Amino acid sequence: MTLGDSFELLVFAVLAVVMIGMAVMVVASKEVVHSALYLLGTFAAVAGVYILSRAAFVGIVQVFVYIGAIGILIIFAVMLTTREVGG
Numbered sequence: 001m002t003l004g005d006s007f008e009l010l011v012f013a014v015l016a017v018v019m020i021g022m023a024v025m026v027v028a029s030k031e032v033v034h035s036a037l038y039l040l041g042t043f044a045a046v047a048g049v050y051i052l053s054r055a056a057f058v059g060i061v062q063v064f065v066y067i068g069a070i071g072i073l074i075i076f077a078v079m080l081t082t083r084e085v086g087g
Contacts, residue, residue: 008052011048011052012049012052015045015048015049015052016045016049018041018045019042019045019046019049022038022039022041022042022045023038023042025038026038026039026042032078033075033078033079036071036074036075036078037075039071039074040067040071043062043063043066043067043070043071044063044067046062046066047059047060047062047063047066047067050062
């Protein structure tokens with residue numbers, strides 16, 4: 001195993017831990033806006049894994065489509081919904 005391989009494995013392990021942690025926080029968070037932001041972080045980690053596995057086009061599409069379009073759409077939908085105070 002070369003130094004480049006062990007660095008790649010380390011980056012993958014960090015991305016995997018971040019991805020799993022963010023995915024758990026999406027479900028565990030009480031605030032809907034925080035859940036949406038954690039979901040965007042999860043999408044970013046998935047894009048990092050795609051780029052790390054030499055599928056750069058899929059990683060870039062992940063960033064543009066999911067983080068750029070779907071993520072912003074979710075955040076706007078959450079911000080425009082009403083919430084009862086104290087309920």
